[in-house]
Amino acid sequence: MSDSVRNSQKRIKLFLPGPVEVLPEILEAQTGWMIGHRMPEALELIGRIKPKLQQVFLTEQRVLFQSGTGSGFWEAAIRCAVDKKVLHCTSGAFSEKWVKVTDAVGKDHDVLEFEWGQPVLPEPIIEKLKTGEYDALAVVHNETSTGVTNPIQDIAAAVRSLPNGQDIMILVDSVSGLSGAELRFDDWDLDMAFCSSQKAFAMPPGLAMCAVSERVMEKAKTLKGRGYYWDIVTLAKSYDTDQTPNTTPLPMLYALDVQLDRMLEEGIANRFARHIAQRDYVIAEGNKRGFELYGHPDYSSPCVTNFANTLDIDISALNKFLRTKEMILSNGYGAKLKNKAFRISHMGDIYESDLAELFAAIDEFLGEGASG
Ligand SMILES: Cc1ncc(COP(=O)(O)O)c(C=O)c1O
Structure with missing residues:
Protein backbone atom coordinates (compact mmCIF):
# COMPACT_ATOMS: atom_id res chain seq x y z
CA MET A 1 0.00 0.00 0.00
CA GLU A 21 15.32 14.59 1.01
CA VAL A 22 14.26 11.56 3.03
CA LEU A 23 15.75 8.15 2.24
CA PRO A 24 13.39 5.29 1.31
CA GLU A 25 14.45 3.31 4.38
CA ILE A 26 13.38 6.17 6.65
CA LEU A 27 10.04 6.48 4.86
CA GLU A 28 9.58 2.73 5.16
CA ALA A 29 10.41 2.73 8.86
CA GLN A 30 7.30 4.86 9.40
CA THR A 31 5.01 2.12 8.21
CA GLY A 32 5.50 -0.18 11.20
CA TRP A 33 2.37 -1.65 12.79
CA MET A 34 0.58 0.59 15.21
CA ILE A 35 0.84 -0.12 18.91
CA GLY A 36 -0.88 1.43 21.87
CA HIS A 37 1.26 4.25 23.20
CA ARG A 38 1.05 2.87 26.72
CA MET A 39 2.03 -0.65 25.62
CA PRO A 40 5.47 -1.90 26.70
CA GLU A 41 6.60 -1.85 23.05
CA ALA A 42 6.07 1.93 22.92
CA LEU A 43 7.96 2.46 26.17
CA GLU A 44 10.80 0.30 24.86
CA LEU A 45 10.90 2.38 21.67
CA ILE A 46 11.20 5.64 23.63
CA GLY A 47 13.71 4.06 26.01
CA ARG A 48 15.83 3.08 23.01
CA ILE A 49 15.60 6.50 21.37
CA LYS A 50 16.47 8.64 24.42
CA PRO A 51 20.18 7.78 24.80
CA LYS A 52 20.69 8.00 21.04
CA LEU A 53 19.15 11.47 20.94
CA GLN A 54 21.43 12.52 23.78
CA GLN A 55 24.43 11.39 21.77
CA VAL A 56 23.36 13.49 18.79
CA PHE A 57 22.68 16.57 20.93
CA LEU A 58 25.96 15.88 22.77
CA THR A 59 24.30 16.02 26.15
CA GLU A 60 23.71 13.90 29.21
CA GLN A 61 20.63 15.96 30.04
CA ARG A 62 17.12 15.40 28.71
CA VAL A 63 16.23 15.69 25.04
CA LEU A 64 12.46 16.19 25.01
CA PHE A 65 10.34 15.67 21.93
CA GLN A 66 6.80 16.50 20.91
CA SER A 67 4.70 15.87 17.83
CA GLY A 68 4.67 19.15 15.96
CA THR A 69 7.37 21.34 14.49
CA GLY A 70 10.16 23.51 15.84
CA SER A 71 7.96 26.58 16.17
CA GLY A 72 6.36 24.90 19.18
CA PHE A 73 9.64 25.11 21.05
CA TRP A 74 9.93 28.80 20.15
CA GLU A 75 6.87 29.27 22.29
CA ALA A 76 7.97 26.74 24.93
CA ALA A 77 11.30 28.49 25.38
CA ILE A 78 9.67 31.86 25.97
CA ARG A 79 6.93 30.54 28.24
CA CYS A 80 9.09 28.16 30.27
CA ALA A 81 12.42 30.00 30.56
CA VAL A 82 11.67 33.71 30.68
CA ASP A 83 10.48 35.49 33.78
CA LYS A 84 11.78 39.10 33.59
CA LYS A 85 12.76 39.93 30.03
CA VAL A 86 14.34 38.17 27.05
CA LEU A 87 16.93 39.63 24.71
CA HIS A 88 16.29 38.53 21.11
CA CYS A 89 19.09 38.72 18.56
CA THR A 90 17.84 39.07 15.00
CA SER A 91 19.76 38.69 11.75
CA GLY A 92 17.23 37.17 9.36
CA ALA A 93 13.65 36.05 8.86
CA PHE A 94 13.50 33.27 11.45
CA SER A 95 15.08 35.18 14.31
CA GLU A 96 12.58 37.95 13.52
CA LYS A 97 9.68 35.49 13.56
CA TRP A 98 10.71 34.29 17.01
CA VAL A 99 10.26 37.86 18.26
CA LYS A 100 6.67 37.73 16.99
CA VAL A 101 6.11 34.61 19.08
CA THR A 102 7.35 36.42 22.17
CA ASP A 103 5.01 39.28 21.32
CA ALA A 104 2.12 36.85 20.96
CA VAL A 105 2.96 35.22 24.29
CA GLY A 106 3.11 38.69 25.86
CA LYS A 107 6.58 38.43 27.44
CA ASP A 108 8.73 41.49 27.88
CA HIS A 109 11.61 41.65 25.43
CA ASP A 110 14.16 43.75 23.60
CA VAL A 111 15.59 43.14 20.17
CA LEU A 112 19.25 43.45 19.26
CA GLU A 113 19.34 43.75 15.49
CA PHE A 114 22.20 42.54 13.34
CA GLU A 115 22.23 43.09 9.62
CA TRP A 116 20.79 40.24 7.52
CA GLY A 117 23.67 38.04 6.35
CA GLN A 118 25.94 39.11 9.17
CA PRO A 119 26.69 36.91 12.19
CA VAL A 120 25.31 37.55 15.66
CA LEU A 121 28.41 38.37 17.71
CA PRO A 122 28.98 38.27 21.47
CA GLU A 123 30.20 41.82 22.22
CA PRO A 124 26.98 43.81 21.72
CA ILE A 125 25.00 41.04 23.43
CA ILE A 126 27.20 41.24 26.49
CA GLU A 127 26.81 45.02 26.65
CA LYS A 128 23.03 44.57 26.82
CA LEU A 129 23.10 41.66 29.27
CA LYS A 130 25.41 43.57 31.64
CA THR A 131 22.49 45.86 32.46
CA GLY A 132 21.00 43.00 34.48
CA GLU A 133 17.59 43.59 32.85
CA TYR A 134 17.44 40.18 31.18
CA ASP A 135 17.06 36.62 32.40
CA ALA A 136 17.15 35.01 28.96
CA LEU A 137 18.83 35.29 25.57
CA ALA A 138 17.15 34.02 22.39
CA VAL A 139 19.42 33.33 19.45
CA VAL A 140 19.17 31.36 16.22
CA HIS A 141 22.04 28.98 15.50
CA ASN A 142 21.57 28.53 11.77
CA GLU A 143 19.67 31.41 10.13
CA THR A 144 18.01 29.48 7.31
CA SER A 145 16.98 32.65 5.47
CA THR A 146 20.53 33.99 5.10
CA GLY A 147 22.69 30.85 5.23
CA VAL A 148 24.68 32.15 8.19
CA THR A 149 25.63 30.08 11.23
CA ASN A 150 26.08 32.09 14.40
CA PRO A 151 28.97 31.43 16.81
CA ILE A 152 26.86 29.99 19.62
CA GLN A 153 29.88 28.61 21.46
CA ASP A 154 31.49 32.06 21.73
CA ILE A 155 28.20 33.74 22.62
CA ALA A 156 27.47 31.21 25.37
CA ALA A 157 31.00 31.46 26.80
CA ALA A 158 30.71 35.24 26.94
CA VAL A 159 27.32 35.05 28.65
CA ARG A 160 28.53 32.59 31.27
CA SER A 161 31.54 34.76 32.05
CA LEU A 162 29.26 37.58 33.26
CA PRO A 163 28.75 37.84 37.04
CA ASN A 164 25.05 37.03 36.49
CA GLY A 165 25.83 34.60 33.66
CA GLN A 166 24.36 31.54 35.39
CA ASP A 167 21.01 33.30 35.76
CA ILE A 168 20.62 33.92 32.04
CA MET A 169 18.86 31.18 30.12
CA ILE A 170 20.53 30.59 26.75
CA LEU A 171 17.78 29.60 24.31
CA VAL A 172 18.97 28.36 20.94
CA ASP A 173 16.89 27.75 17.84
CA SER A 174 18.93 25.16 15.98
CA VAL A 175 15.94 24.15 13.88
CA SER A 176 17.97 23.88 10.67
CA GLY A 177 21.33 23.25 12.32
CA LEU A 178 21.18 20.38 14.73
CA SER A 179 23.05 17.23 13.68
CA GLY A 180 24.47 19.08 10.64
CA ALA A 181 26.11 22.20 12.08
CA GLU A 182 28.14 21.53 15.20
CA LEU A 183 26.26 22.10 18.43
CA ARG A 184 27.58 20.75 21.74
CA PHE A 185 24.83 21.25 24.24
CA ASP A 186 26.70 20.33 27.44
CA ASP A 187 30.17 21.61 26.51
CA TRP A 188 28.70 24.96 25.47
CA ASP A 189 26.52 25.08 28.60
CA LEU A 190 23.24 25.88 26.83
CA ASP A 191 19.75 25.80 28.39
CA MET A 192 17.46 24.94 25.48
CA ALA A 193 18.39 23.92 21.94
CA PHE A 194 15.74 22.66 19.59
CA CYS A 195 15.21 21.44 16.05
CA SER A 196 12.65 20.06 13.62
CA SER A 197 12.72 16.59 12.06
CA GLN A 198 12.46 17.90 8.47
CA LYS A 199 15.85 19.63 8.48
CA ALA A 200 19.29 18.08 9.11
CA PHE A 201 17.67 15.02 10.73
CA ALA A 202 16.44 14.21 7.21
CA MET A 203 13.06 12.93 8.28
CA PRO A 204 9.54 13.95 7.34
CA PRO A 205 8.10 16.97 9.15
CA GLY A 206 6.16 16.28 12.32
CA LEU A 207 8.55 15.94 15.24
CA ALA A 208 10.28 18.64 17.28
CA MET A 209 13.16 17.85 19.63
CA CYS A 210 14.68 20.00 22.37
CA ALA A 211 17.54 19.51 24.80
CA VAL A 212 16.86 21.10 28.18
CA SER A 213 19.32 21.85 30.97
CA GLU A 214 18.63 21.01 34.60
CA ARG A 215 18.95 24.77 35.19
CA VAL A 216 16.05 25.61 32.90
CA MET A 217 13.96 22.72 34.26
CA GLU A 218 14.35 24.06 37.80
CA LYS A 219 13.46 27.58 36.68
CA ALA A 220 10.47 26.43 34.62
CA LYS A 221 8.93 24.79 37.70
CA THR A 222 8.75 28.22 39.34
CA LEU A 223 7.05 29.96 36.39
CA LYS A 224 3.35 30.40 35.76
CA GLY A 225 1.80 30.46 32.29
CA ARG A 226 3.94 27.70 30.82
CA GLY A 227 1.03 26.67 28.63
CA TYR A 228 -0.13 23.12 28.08
CA TYR A 229 1.03 21.28 24.97
CA TRP A 230 4.63 22.53 24.98
CA ASP A 231 5.18 22.76 28.72
CA ILE A 232 8.67 21.34 29.31
CA VAL A 233 7.79 20.33 32.88
CA THR A 234 4.93 18.13 31.62
CA LEU A 235 7.05 16.79 28.76
CA ALA A 236 9.90 15.95 31.14
CA LYS A 237 7.61 14.11 33.56
CA SER A 238 6.49 11.75 30.80
CA TYR A 239 9.98 11.54 29.32
CA ASP A 240 11.28 10.25 32.64
CA THR A 241 8.90 7.27 32.38
CA ASP A 242 9.64 6.67 28.68
CA GLN A 243 6.30 8.07 27.64
CA THR A 244 4.75 11.15 26.08
CA PRO A 245 1.98 13.17 27.75
CA ASN A 246 -0.30 12.95 24.71
CA THR A 247 -0.56 10.26 22.05
CA THR A 248 2.91 9.27 20.89
CA PRO A 249 3.66 10.08 17.22
CA LEU A 250 4.64 6.46 16.55
CA PRO A 251 5.51 6.68 12.83
CA MET A 252 7.86 9.57 13.56
CA LEU A 253 9.53 7.66 16.36
CA TYR A 254 9.90 4.53 14.22
CA ALA A 255 11.69 6.69 11.66
CA LEU A 256 13.74 8.49 14.31
CA ASP A 257 14.91 5.18 15.80
CA VAL A 258 16.34 4.12 12.43
CA GLN A 259 17.70 7.55 11.52
CA LEU A 260 19.51 7.90 14.86
CA ASP A 261 21.21 4.54 14.24
CA ARG A 262 22.36 5.80 10.86
CA MET A 263 23.64 9.07 12.37
CA LEU A 264 25.56 7.30 15.10
CA GLU A 265 26.98 4.84 12.63
CA GLU A 266 28.29 7.78 10.60
CA GLY A 267 29.58 9.35 13.83
C1 LIG B 1 15.77 28.73 11.81
C2 LIG B 1 14.36 28.29 11.81
N1 LIG B 1 13.64 28.43 12.93
C3 LIG B 1 12.37 28.04 13.01
C4 LIG B 1 11.72 27.52 11.92
C5 LIG B 1 10.30 27.06 12.04
O1 LIG B 1 10.34 25.67 12.05
P1 LIG B 1 9.06 24.77 11.80
O2 LIG B 1 8.52 25.14 10.47
O3 LIG B 1 9.61 23.38 11.87
O4 LIG B 1 8.11 25.08 12.91
C6 LIG B 1 12.41 27.35 10.72
C7 LIG B 1 11.75 26.80 9.53
O5 LIG B 1 12.28 26.75 8.45
C8 LIG B 1 13.77 27.75 10.68
O6 LIG B 1 14.48 27.59 9.55
Missing part, protein backbone atom coordinates in the same frame (compact mmCIF):
# COMPACT_ATOMS: atom_id res chain seq x y z
CA SER A 2 2.65 2.52 1.05
CA ASP A 3 4.69 1.58 -2.02
CA SER A 4 1.81 2.10 -4.38
CA VAL A 5 0.98 5.48 -2.88
CA ARG A 6 4.60 6.55 -3.09
CA ASN A 7 5.13 5.12 -6.55
CA SER A 8 2.18 7.07 -7.88
CA GLN A 9 4.00 10.26 -6.95
CA LYS A 10 6.89 11.73 -8.86
CA ARG A 11 10.04 11.89 -6.77
CA ILE A 12 11.61 15.33 -6.81
CA LYS A 13 15.00 15.63 -5.20
CA LEU A 14 14.72 18.40 -2.66
CA PHE A 15 17.58 20.84 -2.32
CA LEU A 16 15.27 22.88 -0.11
CA PRO A 17 16.18 23.79 3.46
CA GLY A 18 13.24 21.77 4.72
CA PRO A 19 11.48 19.57 4.03
CA VAL A 20 14.63 17.85 2.83
CA ILE A 268 28.47 12.79 14.91
CA ALA A 269 31.90 14.39 14.38
CA ASN A 270 32.09 12.82 10.90
CA ARG A 271 28.60 14.11 10.20
CA PHE A 272 29.61 17.67 11.10
CA ALA A 273 32.73 17.32 8.93
CA ARG A 274 30.69 15.96 5.98
CA HIS A 275 28.35 18.94 6.18
CA ILE A 276 31.28 21.36 6.14
CA ALA A 277 32.83 19.55 3.17
CA GLN A 278 29.50 19.72 1.31
CA ARG A 279 29.19 23.42 2.08
CA ASP A 280 32.72 24.05 0.78
CA TYR A 281 31.91 22.06 -2.35
CA VAL A 282 28.71 24.02 -2.99
CA ILE A 283 30.39 27.39 -2.43
CA ALA A 284 33.29 26.48 -4.74
CA GLU A 285 30.95 25.21 -7.48
CA GLY A 286 28.71 28.26 -7.17
CA ASN A 287 31.68 30.65 -7.23
CA LYS A 288 33.04 28.92 -10.34
CA ARG A 289 29.80 29.79 -12.10
CA GLY A 290 29.90 33.41 -10.94
CA PHE A 291 27.58 33.28 -7.94
CA GLU A 292 28.78 35.01 -4.80
CA LEU A 293 27.75 34.31 -1.25
CA TYR A 294 24.99 36.48 0.15
CA GLY A 295 26.21 36.36 3.75
CA HIS A 296 29.48 36.77 5.63
CA PRO A 297 31.89 34.15 4.20
CA ASP A 298 33.44 33.29 7.57
CA TYR A 299 30.08 32.18 8.97
CA SER A 300 28.69 30.14 6.06
CA SER A 301 26.25 27.52 7.12
CA PRO A 302 27.22 23.85 6.85
CA CYS A 303 23.55 23.10 6.12
CA VAL A 304 22.36 25.62 3.55
CA THR A 305 24.16 27.98 1.18
CA ASN A 306 22.54 31.23 0.17
CA PHE A 307 23.95 32.63 -3.06
CA ALA A 308 23.36 36.21 -4.11
CA ASN A 309 21.85 36.20 -7.60
CA THR A 310 24.97 37.87 -8.99
CA LEU A 311 24.27 36.57 -12.52
CA ASP A 312 20.78 38.03 -12.36
CA ILE A 313 19.16 34.83 -13.56
CA ASP A 314 15.44 34.13 -13.44
CA ILE A 315 15.31 31.85 -10.40
CA SER A 316 11.72 30.76 -11.02
CA ALA A 317 12.74 29.74 -14.56
CA LEU A 318 15.74 27.87 -13.16
CA ASN A 319 13.46 25.97 -10.83
CA LYS A 320 11.01 25.26 -13.64
CA PHE A 321 13.90 23.77 -15.58
CA LEU A 322 15.15 21.81 -12.57
CA ARG A 323 11.66 20.37 -12.10
CA THR A 324 12.00 18.74 -15.52
CA LYS A 325 15.10 17.02 -14.09
CA GLU A 326 13.19 16.06 -10.94
CA MET A 327 15.04 18.47 -8.68
CA ILE A 328 14.22 21.71 -6.94
CA LEU A 329 16.17 24.35 -5.04
CA SER A 330 14.94 27.27 -3.00
CA ASN A 331 14.35 30.85 -4.07
CA GLY A 332 15.57 33.58 -1.70
CA TYR A 333 13.54 33.74 1.49
CA GLY A 334 10.58 36.08 1.59
CA ALA A 335 9.93 39.36 -0.18
CA LYS A 336 13.34 40.68 0.87
CA LEU A 337 15.40 38.01 -0.89
CA LYS A 338 13.09 36.47 -3.53
CA ASN A 339 14.92 36.49 -6.89
CA LYS A 340 17.80 38.38 -5.25
CA ALA A 341 19.23 35.19 -3.80
CA PHE A 342 18.72 31.44 -3.98
CA ARG A 343 19.46 28.65 -1.57
CA ILE A 344 20.90 25.18 -1.96
CA SER A 345 20.38 22.90 0.99
CA HIS A 346 23.12 20.34 1.62
CA MET A 347 21.99 18.96 4.93
CA GLY A 348 20.96 15.53 6.11
CA ASP A 349 20.90 12.81 3.46
CA ILE A 350 22.02 14.94 0.54
CA TYR A 351 25.50 13.94 -0.55
CA GLU A 352 28.16 15.38 -2.84
CA SER A 353 27.02 13.17 -5.74
CA ASP A 354 23.52 14.71 -5.47
CA LEU A 355 25.03 18.18 -5.46
CA ALA A 356 27.13 17.36 -8.52
CA GLU A 357 23.93 16.33 -10.34
CA LEU A 358 22.34 19.62 -9.34
CA PHE A 359 25.27 21.68 -10.64
CA ALA A 360 25.27 19.72 -13.91
CA ALA A 361 21.60 20.64 -14.32
CA ILE A 362 22.31 24.28 -13.43
CA ASP A 363 25.00 24.29 -16.14
CA GLU A 364 22.48 23.03 -18.67
CA PHE A 365 20.19 25.87 -17.69
CA LEU A 366 22.95 28.47 -17.85
CA GLY A 367 24.13 27.18 -21.19
CA GLU A 368 27.50 26.13 -22.52
CA GLY A 369 30.51 28.06 -21.21
CA ALA A 370 28.75 29.21 -18.07
CA SER A 371 30.55 26.66 -15.92
CA GLY A 372 33.83 28.60 -15.93
